[in-house]
Amino acid sequence: MTRWHDFIEKDGKAPAWPYPIRYDQEQEIETDVLVIGGGIAGCWAAITAARNGAKVALVEKGDTIRSGAGGPGCDHWCNVPANPLSPVDPDEWAAAMSEMPYCNGIGNQIQCREDWDTLVEMEQIGGKIRDTEDEYLGAEGRDKKSKIMISPRYTRNIGFGGDAAVRRPFKSNPEGKLNNCTIRIWGSTFKPALKKECKRLGVKIFDRVMVTSLLTEKGVQGARVVGATGLNGRTGEFMIFKSKASIVATAGDWSLYLLNTELAGYNTFRSRTITGDGNAMAFRAGAELTLMERTGVMMLATGFKHTWYGGAGDASYENVQLVDANGKKLPWPTQGWADGGAMRPTQKDMEKIIKGIHSGDYALPFYGDFPGMKDVERRATWDLMLKEESTCKIITDSYEKAGYDPAKHLLQNYSFIEGNSPQQWRTAGGGGPLVDWNLMTTLDGLYVAGENMFAAGDHSYAAATGRYAGRKAAGYSKQVAQGKAAREQITAEKKRIYAPIKRTAGIDWKELHAGIARAMQYFCSEYKTELLLNMGLDALKEIEEVHVPRLYALDPHKLMRSIEDLNLLTHGQIIINAALARKASSMMLNHFRIDFPQLDPAEWHKYLTIKLANNKVKIGSRPQKYWGDMVKNYEKYNKDYTGVYKRKK
Amino acid sequence: MTQKKTYALPNITTPNTNVKFNPARCNGCNHCVEVCQCDVYIPNPVKGQPPVILHPDECWYCGCCVNDCPRPGSIAFNWPVQQRAYWKDKKTGKVLRDSQA
Numbered sequence: 001m002t003r004w005h006d007f008i009e010k011d012g013k014a015p016a017w018p019y020p021i022r023y024d025q026e027q028e029i030e031t032d033v034l035v036i037g038g039g040i041a042g043c044w045a046a047i048t049a050a051r052n053g054a055k056v057a058l059v060e061k062g063d064t065i066r067s068g069a070g071g072p073g074c075d076h077w078c079n080v081p082a083n084p085l086s087p088v089d090p091d092e093w094a095a096a097m098s099e100m101p102y103c104n105g106i107g108n109q110i111q112c113r114e115d116w117d118t119l120v121e122m123e124q125i126g127g128k129i130r131d132t133e134d135e136y137l138g139a140e141g142r143d144k145k146s147k148i149m150i151s152p153r154y155t156r157n158i159g160f161g162g163d164a165a166v167r168r169p170f171k172s173n174p175e176g177k178l179n180n181c182t183i184r185i186w187g188s189t190f191k192p193a194l195k196k197e198c199k200r201l202g203v204k205i206f207d208r209v210m211v212t213s214l215l216t217e218k219g220v221q222g223a224r225v226v227g228a229t230g231l232n233g234r235t236g237e238f239m240i241f242k243s244k245a246s247i248v249a250t251a252g253d254w255s256l257y258l259l260n261t262e263l264a265g266y267n268t269f270r271s272r273t274i275t276g277d278g279n280a281m282a283f284r285a286g287a288e289l290t291l292m293e294r295t296g297v298m299m300l301a302t303g304f305k306h307t308w309y310g311g312a313g314d315a316s317y318e319n320v321q322l323v324d325a326n327g328k329k330l331p332w333p334t335q336g337w338a339d340g341g342a343m344r345p346t347q348k349d350m351e352k353i354i355k356g357i358h359s360g361d362y363a364l365p366f367y368g369d370f371p372g373m374k375d376v377e378r379r380a381t382w383d384l385m386l387k388e389e390s391t392c393k394i395i396t397d398s399y400e401k402a403g404y405d406p407a408k409h410l411l412q413n414y415s416f417i418e419g420n421s422p423q424q425w426r427t428a429g430g431g432g433p434l435v436d437w438n439l440m441t442t443l444d445g446l447y448v449a450g451e452n453m454f455a456a457g458d459h460s461y462a463a464a465t466g467r468y469a470g471r472k473a474a475g476y477s478k479q480v481a482q483g484k485a486a487r488e489q490i491t492a493e494k495k496r497i498y499a500p501i502k503r504t505a506g507i508d509w510k511e512l513h514a515g516i517a518r519a520m521q522y523f524c525s526e527y528k529t530e531l532l533l534n535m536g537l538d539a540l541k542e543i544e545e546v547h548v549p550r551l552y553a554l555d556p557h558k559l560m561r562s563i564e565d566l567n568l569l570t571h572g573q574i575i576i577n578a579a580l581a582r583k584a585s586s587m588m589l590n591h592f593r594i595d596f597p598q599l600d601p602a603e604w605h606k607y608l609t610i611k612l613a614n615n616k617v618k619i620g621s622r623p624q625k626y627w628g629d630m631v632k633n634y635e636k637y638n639k640d641y642t643g644v645y646k647r648k649k
Numbered sequence: 650m651t652q653k654k655t656y657a658l659p660n661i662t663t664p665n666t667n668v669k670f671n672p673a674r675c676n677g678c679n680h681c682v683e684v685c686q687c688d689v690y691i692p693n694p695v696k697g698q699p700p701v702i703l704h705p706d707e708c709w710y711c712g713c714c715v716n717d718c719p720r721p722g723s724i725a726f727n728w729p730v731q732q733r734a735y736w737k738d739k740k741t742g743k744v745l746r747d748s749q750a
Contacts, residue, residue: 002670002699008656015701018691062686066713071686188716208688233688261706263663263731271686271709371739394712394726395734401725402747404736409745412735510706557688557704 017555022237023501024494031057031204032477033470034228034243036211036278039068040459041450041466042249043194044118048470049247050201054477057241059230061273061560063207064195069251069270069451074187074459075389076151077129079108082116082643085143085150086180089172091631093181096158096168101588101605101624102291104455106437107465109630115464117643119183122463126193128186139380140337141184149184149380152319153341162346165339182341184380187388187459208234210560211277213493214246214285214446219486221612222286224444226483229493231563236501236556238494244480245473247447249466250278251457252430253571257295257521259514275564276571278452282433283574288442288611288620291431291454292578295524296590318343319381320370322413325363332366336377357416365417367410375407382406430454431578434609434622437637438476439469442611445483447473471641499551500562506550509561515543516568524576529595536576540569578610581619664729667708668715670699675723681714690714699723 001007007015033049035042038060046058060067080086081093094112098105123129130147131137141150153160155178157168167176198205209230217223225246230239253276254269283289322332331349333342345353356362370378387393404411432454433441440447449469450462507515523536548566553559584604585592609620627633667689668681677697682690687707690700710732718724733747 001693001695001701002672003661003665003702005658005661005665007701008658009653012654012656015691015694018694062688063683066684066711066717067686072711072713072716192717261662263729271711272707273686365735367737369739391709391711393716394710397712397715398726398728398747398749399734399736402734402749403745404734404747408739409736410739412737 019234019556021556022232022235023498023556024236024238026238026240028240028242029057029204029206030242030482031055032244033057033473034241034246035059035249035470036228036246036281037068037249037251037450037452038062038064038195038205038207039249039251039450039462040070040074040190040194041452041462041469042068042247043191043198044463044466045247045249045447045449045470045473046198046203047194047201048467049474049477050198050203050470052471052474054245054474056201056203057206057243058198058203059206059209059211059228059239059241061208061210061233061277062271064198064205065192067207067273068191069274069390069457070187070459070462071191072188072391073388073393074190075184075385075392076153077115077119077183077185077460078153078458079111079181080115080119080183080460081112081179081181082114083119083148083180083183085146085148087173087175087177088170088179088181092170092172093158093179094630096170098625098630101600102294102586102607104435104453105625105627105630106435106439106633107453107455107461109627109634110439110468111461111464113634114468114641114643115460118460118463118467119185121467122190122193125197127190129183136376136380136384139376141180149384150178150180151182151184151341151385152335152337152339153182155179155181155337156340160335160341160343162333162342162344162349164342165333167340184384185388186384188393206230206239208232209239210563211241211281212497212563213489214281214443215240215242215485215489216285216443217483217485219489221284221614222443224483225285225446226485228281229490229497231497231556231560233557233560236559238497240485240490242482242485243445244477244482245445245447247449247466247469247473248278248282248433248441248452249449249462249469250274250276251451252276253279253568255513255517256568256571256575257517257525259510259517261510272561272564275567277564277567278448279432279574280567280570282441282443282446282448283570283610283612285443285446286612287433287446288609289431289454289574289578290434290607290609290622291589292574292610293582293591293608294430294589295575295579319373319377319385320368320411321372322366323369323372323410324366327369328362330362330366354416366413366415368413369410370406371408371410378406430575434607437627437633438472439465440472440476445476445480496566497559497563499549500553501559503550503552506552507547508552508554509558509565512543512547512551512562512565513568515547516540516565516572519543520572520575524572524579526592528579528591528593530580533576533580537573537580540573540576544569574610577617577619578608581608581610662706664708664727665705666702666727667705667710667729668702669725669727671723671725672699674720675699676720678719680717680719681724684713684717686711686713 090112451457519539
């Protein structure tokens with residue numbers, strides 16, 4: 001009896017809710033540093049704050065042992081120029097990364113200076129970062145002495161595109177050696193080790209608790225953040241956290257544009273728990289957010305079709321030669337040593353492939369030619385890289401159980417055979433709270449780390465920035481007293497979050513989520529105009545005023561999902577407001593306004609910001625590279641930092 | 650044929666069996682209940698029995714429940730039919746697929 005309906009058929013009734021019900025009951029916790037989100041960034045923030053002498057509470061919606069996008073695993077530690085095998089200077093690498101418009105230069109600088117230190121600490125607490133068992137002797141990129149395995153990624157250039165194969169000159173690498181800026185890791189060992197270290201350091205972990213709002217001094221929007229409220233997704237208990245400093249380490253909202261559980265399950269590349277909570281709560285508290293207009297097509301997981309790293313996952317193109325149905329090689333980069341880790345064909349090659357499909361030169365379907373690889377490279381790809389990456393282990397294990405042998409079998413690739421539509425627009429690489437060199441937001445006492453700080457979701461970035469935010473928040477907490485939360489704010493929040501359990505009919509969270517997603521698909525995807533975006537705001541307002549008051553939940557779990565929906569709704573509203581504010585198109589922001597077609601006009605080269613003041617939306621801006629001189633500012637703000645980093649001569 | 654009582658049930662969520670438990674092997678330690686970030690499972694009301702799959706539609710296929718099981722063989726992944734993989738024997742050219750029941 002492991003299925004729900006088994007119980008109906010056996011006993012004629014559903015099983016009782018297995019956890020105590022504690023709706024409305026309050027638990028109050030006082031701490032120095034509150035960390036919101038227990039993924040990679042959150043764990044590192046908690047560990048580092050605790051190591052810096054702070055009393056720390058870590059709040060996580062799932063269980064810290066495997067939660068977050070990086071919970072199951074990770075195969076690459078990217079942008080780690082400070083590692084001893086890289087000839088490139090970290091500051092030069094950070095500057096090169098930050099040439100990309102609309103990046104987060106502060107985060108880039110932190111990552112390049114500190115993520116080797118972070119990786120070394122990861123090893124000290126039990127993470128595997130070297131081929132200690134000599135499983136991959138002779139593999140390209142494996143350093144004999146340190147047993148570190150360098151990845152082909154970024155060996156010649158930065159990025160995955162067609163340019164990855166073109167060598168980019170670095171002053172600090174005059175001989176043009178391989179950059180060696182990405183390390184292959186055994187990331188599945190990381191998350192349990194991080195949780196264990198949190199516990200060892202006395203971090204108070206609150207698993208299965210969703211933070212629902214930030215508390216501000218005297219309840220004033222825009223004032224100092226003095227804590228947060230939470231909801232236990234199993235018991236429905238209400239949590240009140242009072243903290244001197246708080247760190248938001250949640251992530252984006254990867255399912256804002258899509259709810260598609262039926263038949264494929266909840267597979268949008270990230271789990272349902274990632275619902276933009278951090279941005280929504282920071283926005284409501286009055287923090288300034290930026291780059292919220294950046295949305296785009298996620299090329300990797302199409303949602304309605306096969307899912308990359310899903311069951312029939314397209315594990316068939318990383319580091320492996322793609323061939324057509326007759327075994328003919330395709331001009332598709334292998335993401336391997338030969339092409340510097342390029343992932344996508346150049347536009348010219350892509351056109352050649354498409355033309356070849358139509359003319360019959362390239363027969364569909366395509367395959368990844370694992371048998372054609374050298375044994376050690378195949379093992380390094382299949383057994384190390386794929387098994388350690390994200391959710392891939394369960395896929396490769398399933399294939400093997402079904403008889404797949406990479407030494408004998410070509411693995412089918414799903415590109416083209418499904419056609420191009422429906423496309424899946426989403427908020428991958430979206431925005432977040434604006435940060436300064438302390439990773440503090442525009443709200444006093446509120447810090448941000450990881451993907452939430454308008455940056456790409458990248459394991460080492462999350463780790464390094466989490467560690468940095470933990471250090472800064474701990475320092476801040478020593479200089480201030482506890483703030484004063486307002487009871488009225490807590491009461492209003494309780495009223496908001498418990499509303500769905502007080503109803504017995506209406507709509508459930510899945511229907512509401514799908515409704516929000518539909519409004520986003522209609523009014524804020526590829527074709528953006530003033531009229532459409534305003535219709536989108538109206539559609540979301542109607543959902544807020546008509547359908548949200550009908551939302552009902554049967555148990556604490558569904559209540560938590562309902563509250564997540566309200567965050568998705570807020571996130572959608574922020575995005576549309578930001579999209580309306582940017583009256584220009586931008587290539588880098590995937591922001592294409594039909595009514596303002598000129599791409600990236602000079603006067604729009606700026607970060608737009610959005611915040612609430614007296615519950616009214618206010619738009620502001622910051623110049624490109626608002627962070628100033630990256631090296632000088634990093635050093636100014638980190639005089640006391642003693643990492644292993646030494647400037648390379 | 651023994652006639653089982655027929656209840657009026659709605660269509661069940663699909664997929665509804667994202668994993669298969671082996672009750673002979675699983676000792677109901679509920680480690681999988683804990684590692685799941687979505688709370689797909691709840692503990693079985695009968696102690697020592699495999700967990701109940703309550704929210705299979707929220708499974709994002711991370712696999713941690715299977716990967717981290719302290720008694721391997723207690724729990725196996727069961728991909729939805731539309732998520733099964735195809736491959737081809739390089740020597741014979743025969744197209745194969747994941748046909749695990």
